[in-house]
Amino acid sequence: MKNCDWTSQLKPLYQRALQLYKDGGRDWQTWFDATEQAELASIGATPMELFDYAEDADYLDWETALLITAVRRDYFMVMQHGLHSSNRIIMAELPAKAAELDGISWLPRIIQKAQGRLRGELPNELMYCCGGDRRFFQEHDLHPADFLREVWAAGGNEKHILAYVQSGGKF
16 A cells, blocks of 8 residues: 555445445455455555454444554554564463453453554454454544554553553643
């Protein structure tokens, strides 16, 4: 995708994903041709992410999907220099959904999911901003893209992320 208008190039792909899903399409691997897949890859995105956005479209609007994708794109360009990670998070190694950090459940899990989303290391079975994540964000009055940026800024410092969550995103 061209840097100057990547968002306007992404939107028709997003809209096609919504329509395909609405029409009963579930084989996300066939939704985009090789050129479109390469365009997505050029911003650190995948067809699976667009499937996830389409599947959860009743709860996750275009603007939120775009902002999450923008954070990932920035990280991909700045921190990964446009190079994809070959690593994938292993689902069994994620903190349990009930795991807590300073009494806040889900926080250890969502930190690792956010780190994986930033690096492009989420397996297809795992979505950043799934229903459990959205409940967490709602409960703590955080936007998913803002949380993602804060995890990036924290550089692995869980105390920084904890303080951010405890402040409701208002350091």
